[in-house]
Amino acid sequence: MNLTHPEDLKARLLDAWRKGKYFAVVRNGxxxxxxxxxxxxxxxxxxxxxxxxxxxxxxxEWAQCAEKENLGGLSLEWKEWDHRQLGKNRIPIAVVFPSxxxxxxxxxxxxxxxxxxxxxxxxxxxxxALEPWVAKHPLALLENxxxxxxxxxxxxxxxxxxxxxxxxxxxxxPGVDTKFIERNRAVLRQWWSLLDSGPAHPDVASxxxxxxxxETDRSDFPEESGTSRPQSLSFEERFGFxxxxxxxxxxxxxxxxxxxxxxxxxxxxxxxxxxxxxxSRILIIENDITALSLPALSDxxxxxxxxxxxxxxxxxxxxxxxxxWYWGDLDTNGFAILDQLRAAFPSARSFLMDRETxxxxxxxxxxxxxxxxxxxxxxxxxESALYxxxxxxxxxxxxxxxxxxxxxxxxxxxVLAALEKIVSGGSF
Numbered sequence: 001m002n003l004t005h006p007e008d009l010k011a012r013l014l015d016a017w018r019k020g021k022y023f024a025v026v027r028n029g030x031x032x033x034x035x036x037x038x039x040x041x042x043x044x045x046x047x048x049x050x051x052x053x054x055x056x057x058x059x060x061e062w063a064q065c066a067e068k069e070n071l072g073g074l075s076l077e078w079k080e081w082d083h084r085q086l087g088k089n090r091i092p093i094a095v096v097f098p099s100x101x102x103x104x105x106x107x108x109x110x111x112x113x114x115x116x117x118x119x120x121x122x123x124x125x126x127x128x129a130l131e132p133w134v135a136k137h138p139l140a141l142l143e144n145x146x147x148x149x150x151x152x153x154x155x156x157x158x159x160x161x162x163x164x165x166x167x168x169x170x171x172x173x174p175g176v177d178t179k180f181i182e183r184n185r186a187v188l189r190q191w192w193s194l195l196d197s198g199p200a201h202p203d204v205a206s207x208x209x210x211x212x213x214x215e216t217d218r219s220d221f222p223e224e225s226g227t228s229r230p231q232s233l234s235f236e237e238r239f240g241f242x243x244x245x246x247x248x249x250x251x252x253x254x255x256x257x258x259x260x261x262x263x264x265x266x267x268x269x270x271x272x273x274x275x276x277x278x279x280s281r282i283l284i285i286e287n288d289i290t291a292l293s294l295p296a297l298s299d300x301x302x303x304x305x306x307x308x309x310x311x312x313x314x315x316x317x318x319x320x321x322x323x324x325w326y327w328g329d330l331d332t333n334g335f336a337i338l339d340q341l342r343a344a345f346p347s348a349r350s351f352l353m354d355r356e357t358x359x360x361x362x363x364x365x366x367x368x369x370x371x372x373x374x375x376x377x378x379x380x381x382x383e384s385a386l387y388x389x390x391x392x393x394x395x396x397x398x399x400x401x402x403x404x405x406x407x408x409x410x411x412x413x414x415v416l417a418a419l420e421k422i423v424s425g426g427s428f
Contacts, residue, residue: 001047003058004040006065009095013038014107022100023116023138036097037077043091045081055091062092073102112142119145126152129195137190144187150175151184151191158192163240185235192239237311246312248272249304253297254279264292269312276318277301281422284313284341284348286328287408295416297423308337314344324348325422330358331404332372335379335387342378351418352410355386358395364409367401 016022040062048055066076077094097103104113119141123130134141144151150173157173168178181188236243245268252263258278259265279301285291286305294302303313305328313319326341326348328334334353341348371391379387389395395403 001043001051001054002041003043005058006061009038009040010107013103017103017107017109018139020137020139022103023113023141036099036103038095040093040095042079042093048089048091059091066092073098074106115145116142119148122148123152127155127191127195130191133190133194140187144184147180147184150180151187154181154188155191155195158188158239159195162196165240165242167242168236189235189238196239233311245270246309248312250277251291251294251302251304252279253294253300253302255296255298269315272312273315273317276316277322279322281323282319282325283422284324284326285407286334286337287406290327290408290415293412294419297419300423305337308340310340310344320345320347326350327352327407329404329406331368332387332390332402333368333370335376335383335390336372336374338383339376339378346378350383351422352407352415353386354382357410357414358386358403358405361405361410362396365396365399365403365405368404371402 043051043055043058062076066074075096075098076092077096078090079093080088080090097106101110101113104110116138120134123134123141141148154171154173154176157171168181171178171181234243235241247266248269249264249266250272252259252265257263279299281297281300283291283294283300283302284305285294285302286307288304291302291304305326324345324347326338327350328337330353338348338350338353368390373391376384376387390402393399393402
């Protein structure tokens with residue numbers, strides 16, 4: 001027989017408690033009583049007749065449990081039946097707790113429940129608007145109980161100093177230092193996003209006008225069908241703090257330039273944004289060694305790419321007036337990065353990211369480990385068709401997985417020919 005024994009139910013209830021299920025029903029000392037009834041797997045009449053002794057032992061086991069836990073509030077719901085051979089009998093069919101407090105006592109969690117109520121009141125008294133977060137993350141309150149006062153004080157400070165443009169090191173809240181803020185970024189991001197009725201930091205919003213608060217509040221960005229990959233904002237950018245400067249690296253390909261004798265230069269993105277490069281043609285290339293290997297090209301500089309990290313580069317609005325070219329790995333994520341670059345610079349063109357390049361290097365394909373699976377709206381017709389075929393595996397039915405051609409595997413002669421075509425004013 002498949003019966004529910006006291007230890008089985010207790011283990012199940014403890015598991016649910018650890019997942020925060022019962023904290024969610026507590027509201028001002030009351031609870032939903034229907035949530036405190038737990039049906040038992042009980043024997044059928046036929047099983048009771050066939051294994052009468054085992055059923056009697058099981059029934060006595062539950063009766064003893066109820067007697068032992070009576071002071072804690074546990075009670076049994078019984079079902080009576082009259083059998084012509086066995087006479088009148090009754091079996092337990094459910095365990096009932098009158099309140100969540102009774103359940104907590106039964107599980108040995110009463111102190112934990114009291115602590116949760118304490119931090120719940122402390123949090124919602126200060127910030128009632130956090131109730132949706134509490135309902136969704138009840139255990140997080142307990143996990144942060146020891147630092148809750150500092151988190152609440154820090155939240156008060158933030159609401160009074162939005163878009164402060166200060167480094168985290170400059171935040172002045174007693175008991176709070178930079179390390180504390182960094183350790184608690186996940187909770188603070190969730191709280192402040194809920195409490196903050198304004199837009200993201202104005203500087204970032206001006207760069208990516210389509211960016212919404214809901215996009216910035218996500219901790220990671222899985223590629224979802226029907227959506228393009230949003231631009232990821234750091235905690236500092238999202239809430240108006242000053243970030244450690246992002247360093248942009250570029251290399252001058254012009255033989256004679258104002259930067260001579262320096263050719264490989266790294267500068268903070270803010271400075272890069274304020275001082276346009278004096279070259280009409282700008283290449284953005286993901287692979288560092290490839291960028292270092294490029295030959296001298298007149299009126300040209302190359303920027304070392306950094307995947308999806310375009311926040312700093314996007315501040316350099318002057319790039320939109322340049323002859324801008326992008327070259328990344330020929331795979332689905334390469335096209336996703338290109339699509340994101342065009343969110344800031346719609347005129348950017350790609351090279352060596354075409355069907356001919358991919359198919360002529362069939363022997364060098366590898367499997368893309370985590371293909372993008374999002375809708376990209378800024379690709380050309382040819383790029384979109386190739387992106388679709390990559391995702392759907394339509395290029396080679398015998399290839400296992402999504403093809404990827406890494407840019408460093410393309411023959412150097414092909415690269416030089418492409419650069420010559422760009423310099424001469426050609427297109428791809």
